Amino acid sequence: METLVYKRPESLLKDGHFTFCPGCGHGVVLRMIAELIDEFNIQKDTIAISSVGCSIFLEKFFNLDVAGASHGRSPCVATGVKRCKPDKFVFTYQGDGDAATIGFNETIHTASRGEHITTIMINNTNFGMTGGQASATTLVGQVTTTTPMGRKPELTGYPLHAAEIVSKCDGTAYCARVAITTPAQIRKAKAALKKAFEVQLNGLGYGFVEVLAACPTNWHMTPVDSLNHIENVIEKVHPLGVFKDITGEQ
Amino acid sequence: MDMSVIVAGFGGQGALLAGIILCHAAVIEGKKTTWIPSYGAEMRGGAVNCAVNISDDEIGSPVIDKADFVIAMNDVSQIKFEDKVKNGGCMIINSSLSNIKPNRKDINYIEIPLNELAHKLTQPAFVNVIALGAFIEKTKVLKMESVISAMTEMAKTLSEKKRKLLPNNIESLKFGASFIKNPLPVS
Amino acid sequence: MAKVLVKGNEAIAQAAINAGCQCYFGYPITPQSEIGEYMGAHLPKMGRVFVTAESELASINMVIGAGTTGAKAMTSSSSCGIALMQESISAMCCAEVPGVIVSVMRGGPGLGNIAPAQADYFQALKGGGNGDYKTLVLSPSTVQEAIDLTYRAFYLALKYRNPVMLLADGILGQMMEPAEFGEYPYEDPDVSTWALDGANNREPRNIVSLHMPEGAMEERTNRLFEKYQAMQENETTYEDFMLKDAKLVITAFGTVGRVAKTAIKKAREAGMKVGLFRPITLFPFPDKALHDVAENADLILDLELNKGQMLLDVRSAVFGACPVEFYGRTAGGLLTPDSIYEKICELYKKIDNKIEAGVN
Known part of the structure; x- marks a missing residue:
């Protein structure tokens, strides 16, 4: 007989409560990160780098040391931390407005330098915190507060495919895009995150995981419709998959 | 004692290095000294120069407005810096690379065929160091031994290949000085 | 060493x-x-x-x-x-x-x-x-x-x-x-x-x-x-160069300070009481010390390689204790010992004239 016991990860603060909107993907991913830090038993050796957006308040949730970065620069802050403390586990937690838009130059240079850090990029195809404006990853036709008629390529170009581009950088050791729409997908997502942790812990290079996540508030959808939207629409544009894995395991 | 000198030429003639040697020699004699080069994009066009001050007192401006002495190792430098020489100052002209007649009556000119002189010496010989030898002999601002010591010290930090050229440098320096004492007819 | x-x-x-x-x-x-x-x-x-x-x-x-x-x-x-x-x-x-x-x-x-x-x-x-x-x-x-x-x-x-x-x-x-x-x-x-x-x-x-x-x-x-x-x-730190009896005080930071010193020495040789107040910490700015100096000076001449930036902090520190003049060049234009000396001579005449006329 199996006994399943819910246990709050040690790496989450005891009195920290997620303050995200109903149906938002951030909470699921943050919990998975905390679980993995517990599983690898690296809580005492982890420094988390927050970014700007809904991803910012890491110190409110994590029982971890946290350094803050300004818009798009968390891979640089992470580089500075990791180079000074090479024995620490260092990860950045960013959104698409941060990692793929204002900070994409930093993202691809950090990948190209092969920094031994891990980036988790939540892609909800808009600027969540500032009220749902279009980001680099916004789909063609997507209605946002800055593309009220839908994103028109002739005006604002095409969606940027972050994971695919990061996978082309020589210093990238592991790169995947995952979703968290179903329990099965969540398990796959956690396996990908684990891999992105491992490539850092084993000194192999840069780990990058892009997580497609729902933003029901700014998408003006129910949480359930949001998950369906990811599966039926967003995954067609930003397909799931492992784009690079130098360990050769799948 | 105050001496301000500008060394100028095209890239590869060693204008900057000649200035640095002078500075090192000044340090050896315990004098105050500054060196400042033309830098950045200015260098890419091929014309380089540096300004050297040597003094017993603290030096205010490293940049030279009007120089006591200008060593112009090509015609472009001669044109550019002729007006920078102080009234009563002196300018070395490289007659090997310049046919331009001196313009000013209020300064002294020393015409030296630097490149022809270099050909008379053990190869490779160095026009910048020949000019430096002439400058030291003419001004006596520093002792010749100090300049040789400076070059010897600087050579220690160089690769073996370059270090081997120290005797050639010393020969060039002395030859420049001897030209001032006894100008040779150059065929 | x-x-x-x-x-x-x-x-x-x-x-x-x-x-x-x-x-x-x-x-x-x-x-x-x-x-x-x-x-x-x-x-x-x-x-x-x-x-x-x-x-x-x-x-x-x-x-x-x-x-x-x-x-x-x-x-x-x-x-x-x-x-x-x-x-x-x-x-x-x-x-x-x-x-x-x-x-x-x-x-x-x-x-x-x-x-x-x-x-x-x-x-x-x-x-x-x-x-x-x-x-x-x-x-x-x-x-x-x-x-x-x-x-x-x-x-x-x-x-x-x-x-x-x-x-x-x-x-x-x-x-x-x-x-x-x-x-x-x-x-x-x-x-x-x-x-x-x-x-x-x-x-x-x-x-x-x-x-x-x-x-x-x-x-x-x-x-x-x-x-x-x-x-x-x-x-807060600054350099005091010949300030003790200075009637004309030059304020300058960085390399302009050293260039000014040559001009000041020349001015001293010509009998003009000129000194240099050179802030070494720009923040914190030595405003109290500068104010004290200004109280005993007839004129401050601020020199900079710009169009007058530290000038604002100088004026604020001097706070009316004496007049403040500015002389600067910018974007590669340099202040030379000679050009500073000329400026000193020009301004020093004004101070002398005032003293002769009993204004002060």
Whole structure:
């Protein structure tokens, strides 16, 4: 007989409560990160780098040391931390407005330098915190507060495919895009995150995981419709998959 | 004692290095000294120069407005810096690379065929160091031994290949000085 | 230790190494590229960190990352490159991240040119970054002072957990003169009480610049300003050159100060009572000392390689104690000992005439 016991990860603060909107993907991913830090038993050796957006308040949730970065620069802050403390586990937690838009130059240079850090990029195809404006990853036709008629390529170009581009950088050791729409997908997502942790812990290079996540508030959808939207629409544009894995395991 | 000198030429003639040697020699004699080069994009066009001050007192401006002495190792430098020489100052002209007649009556000119002189010496010989030898002999601002010591010290930090050229440098320096004492007819 | 002939930029780099700089992050720009080149040649061999960043935005944020671990970190740049760093310098002040920024000024505005200038006084002192904050700014006028102030910059950065800027210009960066590398003279404060190294048997720490709860940001800013007040009381330095009986006082910072000295000596030989007040810390600005000097002077002449930037701080410090005149050139135009001397003669006549006419 199996006994399943819910246990709050040690790496989450005891009195920290997620303050995200109903149906938002951030909470699921943050919990998975905390679980993995517990599983690898690296809580005492982890420094988390927050970014700007809904991803910012890491110190409110994590029982971890946290350094803050300004818009798009968390891979640089992470580089500075990791180079000074090479024995620490260092990860950045960013959104698409941060990692793929204002900070994409930093993202691809950090990948190209092969920094031994891990980036988790939540892609909800808009600027969540500032009220749902279009980001680099916004789909063609997507209605946002800055593309009220839908994103028109002739005006604002095409969606940027972050994971695919990061996978082309020589210093990238592991790169995947995952979703968290179903329990099965969540398990796959956690396996990908684990891999992105491992490539850092084993000194192999840069780990990058892009997580497609729902933003029901700014998408003006129910949480359930949001998950369906990811599966039926967003995954067609930003397909799931492992784009690079130098360990050769799948 | 105050001496301000500008060394100028095209890239590869060693204008900057000649200035640095002078500075090192000044340090050896315990004098105050500054060196400042033309830098950045200015260098890419091929014309380089540096300004050297040597003094017993603290030096205010490293940049030279009007120089006591200008060593112009090509015609472009001669044109550019002729007006920078102080009234009563002196300018070395490289007659090997310049046919331009001196313009000013209020300064002294020393015409030296630097490149022809270099050909008379053990190869490779160095026009910048020949000019430096002439400058030291003419001004006596520093002792010749100090300049040789400076070059010897600087050579220690160089690769073996370059270090081997120290005797050639010393020969060039002395030859420049001897030209001032006894100008040779150059065929 | 004997004096060695050393270029300003390389002197700063070597002094940083002597000061225990563990990491350098930078992006090349004239006229300070030798700093990065020197660091690139030396730090890796010593097992320390050197990274050529993708931009100045990146390099200052790498400094932040290193700074949060308590490491001594440095970047260097010039004018437009320093402009890109402003957001993060503000963030460093807010989050209390130590770090050393070397700014070797060139001509501006815009890409300007690569000639020496001092037109980034406002940039260094009056922000460009957002919010109420102060960067410690040190201004060397000789290669020797560049070495000494680089040491001091690393010490002050850790002491106050604040960014410290060494503000030099293209002349100082590019020139060589004899200087001495003494040993790093400071005892560094303990960083273990705040640095990030993993929450091992202690509460987790955070070093961030966003403080949203009501009142939190004002409270933090007030605390930061108490720190700036302490800097003002403890760290203000300036050079007094022949000020004792000076009727005409020249104010100048950086290399202009040394150029002015030549003119002042000449003026003294001609019987004019002229002196130099040279702020070494630009923030904290030596305003009390300058005010005292102004009370005993007939005229202040502010000299700068810009259109009048420190002038505002000079006027504010003098606060009407005596008239303030300005003479400056910019974007590669230089003040020479002769041109300063002429200006001194012109203004000194005015002072003499006043005294003769019984005005004063």
